[in-house]
Amino acid sequence: MVTSRLRRVLTIPTLVLLATGTTLAACGESGDTGSGSGLRIVTTVAPITSIAAAVAGDKARIDGLVPEGTNSHTFEPPPSAAKVLSQADIVFVNGLKLEEPTKELAETNLKKGAKIVEIGTTVLPESDYIYDFSFPKEDGKPNPHLWTDPTYAIKYAAVIRDTLVQADSANAEAYKANYTVFETKAKELDAALRADQDTIPGGHxxxxxxxxxxxxxxxxxxxxxxxxxxxxxxxxPTPKEVAALIDQIKAEKVPVIFGSEVFPSDVLAEIGRSTGARYEDTLRDDDLPGKPGETDHSWLGLMRYDYVTMIKGLGGNPAKLQALDIAIATPDKADYPQ
Incomplete structure (x- = not known):
């Protein structure tokens, strides 16, 4: 087991924040984002934005707040985000203490009648909270990454559906139909994953x-x-931390270290060379593949990419995942800060 509790904290330079602020101000003032003239929805991380877009379809306008490729745990929304939040009818956040600064800014700027929905906190009973390497119980923050599990992503979509139906009953049938399409696709992803993971040699x-x-x-x-x-x-990492990681990887006979395409690390690559483990540096958890508007730029595209990468990296055959049709008929016109 890796016992060292090490974290990456992304600090966002002021220049980047100012650029992001300009983008957020533009999406809060423009009428080009989304085709809906009804509900105004604000979301945080890209996977939630994607799921919300799949359920809302063209009946609402959706603005994401957290730029893709940014560490959502440490993201501090720029002042311009306040205007976007003040125009929202609904703010969807993951919850489970993932986006506390954004949640606090939303609470301060909500207009009358608007609501904040913490999706993860809603679907996950406290008895099922997982505390682990990066989220120790003594810090009081459970692991918030439910969306990497399709069964929870379906629950996310259901919460979004129910919230939209309650807020906009005139379009209830559209939200329900869109949810059903997403649920079907997510279940197909689930089935393909279960089949392909069985091809990993030795069940490792x-x-x-x-x-x-x-x-x-x-x-x-x-x-x-x-x-x-x-x-x-x-x-x-310090030489001592590197030595400990090398020992642990050798002890566990880890064949692959899954790194990040967002946070490349020469040290992790060197650890891979020292242990014989292959360093795969393209895994992602909330940075969607492709560009906004493309089919792969979606929660479905993200998870299929990661599962294929993981299964292939461990020697399995992700044929069913690769053959899966993840296209959803309703165009995704949400605004995704880049």
């Missing part, structure tokens, strides 16, 4: 990742999360 469904984003997925699908490697900042 083990993950050593850059970020502790797969705890609930692992519990549902019978995987083992060996550990998570996360430097506290952009500094390299």
């Amino acid at each position: 469904r083990e993950l050593l990742t850059y970020h502790d984003a797969y705890a609930y997925f692992a519990k549902t699908y019978g995987w083992k999360v060996i550990g998570a490697i996360q430097p506290q900042n952009f500094e390299d």
Whole structure:
């Protein structure tokens, strides 16, 4: 087991925040985002934005707040986000203490009658909270990454559906129909995943990742999360930490270290070379593949990409996942900050 509790904290330079603020201000003032003239929805991380877009279809306008490729745990919304939040009818956040600064800003700027919905907190009973490498119980923050598990993503979509139906009953049937399409696609993803993961030699469904984003997925699908490697900042791990990781990887006979395409690490690559483990640096947990508007730029595209990467990396054959049609008829016109 990886016992060192290391974290990566993304600090966002002021210039980047100002650029993001300009984008957020533009999406709050423009009428081009989305085709709906009804509900105004604000979301946080891209997977939630994607699921919300799939359920809302063209009946609402959706603005994401957290730029893709940003560490959502440390993201501080710029002041311009206040205007976007003040125009929202509904703000969907993951909850489970993932986006506290954004939630606090929303609470301060909500217009009368608007509501904040903490989706993850709603669907996950406290008795099912998982505390682990990056989210120790003594810190009081459970692992919030439910959306990497399709069974929870379906529950997310159901919460979004019910919220939209309550807020906009005139379009209730559209929301229900869109939810059913998403549910069907997510179940097809689930079935393909279960079939393809059985092709991993020896049944060694083990993950050593850059970020502790797969705890609930692992519990549902019978995987083992060996550990998570996360430097506290952009500094390299200390020689002592590197030596400990090498020993642990050798002891567990880990064949692949799954790194991040967002946070590349020369040290992790070197650890891979020192242990004989292959370093796969393209896994992602909330940065959608492709560009906004493309089919792969979706929750379905994200999870299919990760599952294929994981199964192939461990020597399995992800044929059913690769053959899966993930297209949804309703265009996704949500605004995704880049």
